[in-house]
Amino acid sequence: MTRHHRLAGEPAGRRAALTGTVRRLIAVGIAALVAATLTGCAVTIGNPGSANIVHREKKDMYNVAFIARAQADSFAAWLANEMKAEAGKYPDLSLRVFDGQADDEVENRMIENAITNRYDAIIIQANNAEAQRPYIEQAVRAGIVTITTNPRVEGIPGANSVDANPYDQGGVVAKYALGLVPKNAKAVVLNGPPGNFHSTERRKAWQQEFFDRRPDVKIVAEDTAHWNKDEALDLMEDWILAHPTIDAIVAMNDNMAAGALEAGKGKSMLAFGVDGTPEAALLIKAGTMTATSLQNAQELAQLNIRAAHDLLTSVKKEVNADIGNPLITKKNAQQYIDMYIKAGLIEQ
Template sequence: MKNLTRRIAAVSAAAFLALNVAGCSVTTGNPTSDGGGEREQKDEYRVAYIARAQADSFAAWLANEMKAEAANYEDITLEVFDGQADDEIENRLIENAIANKFDAIIIQPNNADAQLPYIQQAVDAGIVTVTTNPRVEGIDGASSVDANPYDQGAIVAQAALEQVPENANVVVLNGPAANFHGTARREAWEKEFFDQRPDVTIVAEDTANWNKDEALTLMEDWSLANPKIDAVISMNDNMASGALEAVKGKSGFDGMLAYGVDGTPEATLLIQEGTMTATSLQDAAELAQLNLKAVHDLLSGAEDNVSVNVGNPLITKDNTQEYIDLYKEAGLIGN
């Protein structure tokens, strides 16, 4: 919990809702290393953060926390770029960051497989490279800061074991295909919940790409085809909130359970009011702290490689107030 209080207070609600992202034109700069041996030491380092998509509430939160945390480092200038949930755009942004000769690049992949060769190009160019939320496996020389997505899904799935009624009908909302976090969270739900509850029936399942609007559209169709849905099982909070909005005020859906992951401010409010059931926190403030520390340690030579995970506490109605209080202090939730 202390990690939330350290930097989260620096972010305003306006910044959370509307992040100003930097452009991506190619400029000249100094090489980040001398091509081998000791890394060149500088008075100021240019760091690019390539975010997955600002339409994703968690990605927007993380990008703002990155900006806030970078302000703590006098020798780091951070520029943020929006991948717009598009592999082509994100790959082009990585190429531009390499051409711009940034000293370090932090990459939040949209699709690990699609970004992998471009991330490897950054490493091969001698640029400090960190993958985050999610990490990308199979890259020689990259560092990573992430969470354990299986554990994130498992802690929520385990809570659902006793909450979802017998013989329940449920719907499942998945993240993007081949996304490390989405795949591992879904695997956790399979092993920790569905394998233990053979009485539960999945009446509909589809990919909503972390997107609230896509989840809303799917849930509108599902609620018409299935007048009895006992629970929404979502691989993130954004999709869960979209599904809930789709059935808001609809007869027969009062009391429907809803589960997510991320612990976003919106989700904590939904849990407090009893609309959403539970989520697990993926602390954007802690991720930002660890990413900037990793970049600084790698650039300064204090570390050669970094691989670290944040925690994933469960948020339910019983403890949601402590998180809401922290978000209010940060300006992410109005008083």
């Protein structure tokens, strides 16, 4: 972290390590967003559950549920805050955010509750796509506007999606790493939850775009940390004891990369992530982290809320959209820091 910037909500004079700051700064107010279900009723013309439903009763207020994956995940918390802010720009939308707690049973129960209470639209950030699939299908069958996001859940007729291409997100960082990781390097790999589309596709990109092209690089340890910073820190502490030399951290998100760096503080290691969080931008600017790619929660929120509104008001009958994935390195980290300062996520 530089002398001149700190993450929003971080007390002045706090030690330079960034442990927990993003969870605090982005999750500020998130607890207030997790509310009880709000009763609403969507009326459709046609066959409920059909992808061709476009005519809906015009309402003064549409009730939308956002089932978030987990507020302990800094990116998911950022996305939830951006969803709330974006929904506030639509006078005929009321958004409620629910914390899935990275637990399939909790998230599935929340989807069921939103269906029972007849929300007009449900936006679902799946923890495990296959675990949530039957409940997403149930929402579609109920005639509710249903959108999957971060990750998209494929193969559900009548469902909509707003996402990024996770292979490209991982691939752009992996290609950048090709010329940076030293010959015969030893690397550790941190994965997201098993079965998560973003985790598996980012890992696939790293395999095909980096490890297959750099057979000299040896993976000395690999495990899942469920997107969680503390889990990554614990794994990395064990790995450092088992492997005195670790040259590179390859993480499927920034949260895990930051946790691994915290455990390896003082060691010279390259570190790669995905998401482009405020913490990652600061770490890259400081030279602690090497690179990431941006998954812009603000852009995701804008597209999700617009999609929900367009579908509810029959402007569109189907939405499947992707955002971009720009590479962030030390050369351009400042422009993303400036973006976060403007958004109030980093304090000067």
